Amino acid sequence: MNEQISEPKKNTVNGGIISDFIRNIIQKDLSSAAITSVITRFPPEPNGYLHIGHAKAICLNFGIAKEFSGQCHLRFDDTNPSKEEQKFIDAIQEDVRWLGFNWGKNLFYTSDYFEQLYMWAEYLINENMAYVDDLSAIQIREYRGTLTEPGENSPYRKRPINENLSLFREMRAGKFENGEKVLRAKIDMASSNINLRDPVLYRIIHAKHPRTGNKWCIYPNYDFAHGQSDAIEKITHSICTLEFEDHRPLYEWFIENLPVPSKPHQYEFARLNLTYTVLSKRSLKQLVTEKFVTGWDDPRMPTISGYRRRGYPSTAIRDFTDRIGISKSNATVEVQSLEACVREDLNKNAIRRMAVLKPLKVIIENYPENLIEELDAKNNPNDENAGTRKIEFSREFFIEQDDFMEDPPKKFFRLTPGREVRLRYAYLITCTAVVKNKEDNITEVYCTYDPETKGGSAPDGRKVKGTIHWVAAHSAINAEIRQYDHLFTEEIPGKNGNLLDDINPNSLTIISGCKLESDLQNSPKGETIQFERLGYFCKDKDSTSNHLIFNRTIGLRDTWEKRKGDENVQKS
Numbered sequence: 001m002n003e004q005i006s007e008p009k010k011n012t013v014n015g016g017i018i019s020d021f022i023r024n025i026i027q028k029d030l031s032s033a034a035i036t037s038v039i040t041r042f043p044p045e046p047n048g049y050l051h052i053g054h055a056k057a058i059c060l061n062f063g064i065a066k067e068f069s070g071q072c073h074l075r076f077d078d079t080n081p082s083k084e085e086q087k088f089i090d091a092i093q094e095d096v097r098w099l100g101f102n103w104g105k106n107l108f109y110t111s112d113y114f115e116q117l118y119m120w121a122e123y124l125i126n127e128n129m130a131y132v133d134d135l136s137a138i139q140i141r142e143y144r145g146t147l148t149e150p151g152e153n154s155p156y157r158k159r160p161i162n163e164n165l166s167l168f169r170e171m172r173a174g175k176f177e178n179g180e181k182v183l184r185a186k187i188d189m190a191s192s193n194i195n196l197r198d199p200v201l202y203r204i205i206h207a208k209h210p211r212t213g214n215k216w217c218i219y220p221n222y223d224f225a226h227g228q229s230d231a232i233e234k235i236t237h238s239i240c241t242l243e244f245e246d247h248r249p250l251y252e253w254f255i256e257n258l259p260v261p262s263k264p265h266q267y268e269f270a271r272l273n274l275t276y277t278v279l280s281k282r283s284l285k286q287l288v289t290e291k292f293v294t295g296w297d298d299p300r301m302p303t304i305s306g307y308r309r310r311g312y313p314s315t316a317i318r319d320f321t322d323r324i325g326i327s328k329s330n331a332t333v334e335v336q337s338l339e340a341c342v343r344e345d346l347n348k349n350a351i352r353r354m355a356v357l358k359p360l361k362v363i364i365e366n367y368p369e370n371l372i373e374e375l376d377a378k379n380n381p382n383d384e385n386a387g388t389r390k391i392e393f394s395r396e397f398f399i400e401q402d403d404f405m406e407d408p409p410k411k412f413f414r415l416t417p418g419r420e421v422r423l424r425y426a427y428l429i430t431c432t433a434v435v436k437n438k439e440d441n442i443t444e445v446y447c448t449y450d451p452e453t454k455g456g457s458a459p460d461g462r463k464v465k466g467t468i469h470w471v472a473a474h475s476a477i478n479a480e481i482r483q484y485d486h487l488f489t490e491e492i493p494g495k496n497g498n499l500l501d502d503i504n505p506n507s508l509t510i511i512s513g514c515k516l517e518s519d520l521q522n523s524p525k526g527e528t529i530q531f532e533r534l535g536y537f538c539k540d541k542d543s544t545s546n547h548l549i550f551n552r553t554i555g556l557r558d559t560w561e562k563r564k565g566d567e568n569v570q571k572s
């Protein structure tokens with residue numbers, strides 16, 4: 001059972017030093033001189049884009065290499081040409097780099113080892129530890145037995161070595177169709193571990209491989225390729241997720257029985273699961289191909305490229321993986337804790353600008369018609385080094401529709417007839433009149449300002465409770481804002497059978513006609529900015545100079561639980 005944790009279990013992070021059970025093992029191996037330096041690897045299969053779960057594995061493997069002055073290899077586990085593509089290889093490299101890691105010269109492909117792996121397969125045949133089987137995939141499954149019953153030997157298990165060897169060579173030469181034959185290890189069909197019941201080592205796949213082209217039509221399985229690739233690269237600690245724990249005896253069987261150049265060890269940790277999020281490549285691929293999202297980098301996707309496009313800083317993602325830590329038991333982390341890391345990071349580092357999403361025009365009656373004043377505004381109140389900027393102020397500007405109420409409840413401290421309010425960085429203003437259209441909607445608000453209050457404070461020290469933001473009408477730029485919500489409405493999407501039933505129909509809201517402070521025109525893509533009082537935003541890659549588009553990265557506060565609560569109240 002998955003245990004639900006709201007406060008993710010922290011690693012011991014001591015003065016920047018992280019400690020967990022894997023790092024403890026490595027520390028011990030180094031201290032006892034069992035190894036002289038640590039080599040880890042991150043082994044993605046290039047059949048999709050990387051997601052936040054992969055980020056956990058990347059930060060672990062590359063992080064360990066950095067901390068212990070070792071190295072981490074990037075190895076593409078490219079053993080299934082029917083699903084793998086060059087575009088995924090390129091995207092994975094971009095994502096690992098963006099996360100802040102560097103493999104240097106240590107870029108490898110399992111396909112580089114195909115010849116060596118083939119030789120080792122022949123070695124096993126010659127040692128009477130592997131055989132060619134003619135059973136079909138379905139028959140192999142039937143013969144395998146169950147968790148409670150032993151399997152049965154294949155009728156082809158007793159094939160003589162020479163016959164196995166020539167059949168295997170014919171498999172390589174392309175004599176057979178897909179699925180006609182496989183090579184299997186000869187271990188033990190009665191083993192209590194199903195992975196040891198004569199696992200398949202090679203299958204026939206007539207498909208063009210992104211790197212080896214048509215050179216091969218037989219491909220090694222993950223289990224036969226992975227440990228041996230680790231051994232070739234002299235990986236010291238081969239770290240993978242818990243579902244491979246039962247494969248470890250097989251991993252060790254190959255390492256023991258083959259003349260490999262080193263003896264790596266496998267260690268397992270719990271994979272990351274996040275609430276309201278799907279982290280299975282197969283499901284993510286389905287969302288893309290069936291167009292529930294616009295692509296792998298849709299800002300609603302939990303992919304590294306989706307988060308990047310949405311405006312999440314890579315530092316926040318690394319901080320998140322450090323905080324959730326590494327453990328041996330499966331748990332689901334609340335997506336809010338990732339969002340909290342993003343907010344914390346941006347609150348510290350993002351520059352501030354003003355923007356109005358739902359504009360209402362305000363006119364200051366007593367402000368000179370053609371005057372434009374320059375006011376000082378802080379770029380980031382949390383960072384003195386961020387400095388200040390000049391913003392222009394004039395007689396007409398926009399405020400949020402929500403910041404005005406003609407007939408407000410008691411605790412409304414924003415703009416309302418007769419009460420003074422502060423315009424951020426500008427003046428104290430008081431509403432004097434409201435203009436409405438035929439439908440009785442407010443179209444404009446008239447105010448007066450106190451010229452003695454430039455910068456937003458009164459010389460007589462009188463108190464003003466509310467402060468609202470604004471954008472000058474004469475220089476405002478128009479933009480579209482894309483506001484995102486969780487892609488799924490259920491905490492554990494697909495729990496009730498069909499994942500697609502749990503898709504949130506309101507995960508994207510487009511707001512057009514937004515008014516932005518003028519220098520956001522030149523905001524670089526990839527920089528996330530706080531729009532004061534609204535949240536964090538960044539320019540989207542679809543944006544052009546004529547049609548600006550900003551993604552809302554995240555709001556200033558977490559409102560999901562509250563909204564969920566409101567909905568429940570409405571439903572009941």
Ligand code: ATP
Pocket residue numbers: 042043044045046052053054056057077239240241270271272273279280281282
């Ligand atoms: P998926 O199950 O989403 O298809 P995968 O494990 O098949 O993912 P790989 O490309 O083989 O994808 O993964 C590369 C590495 O990333 C593996 O070592 C795997 O253990 C690790 N990894 C994948 N998903 C997660 C996760 N959710 N949490 C932590 N590590 C993960």
Ligand code: MG
Pocket residue numbers: 045
């Ligand atoms: Mg995998």
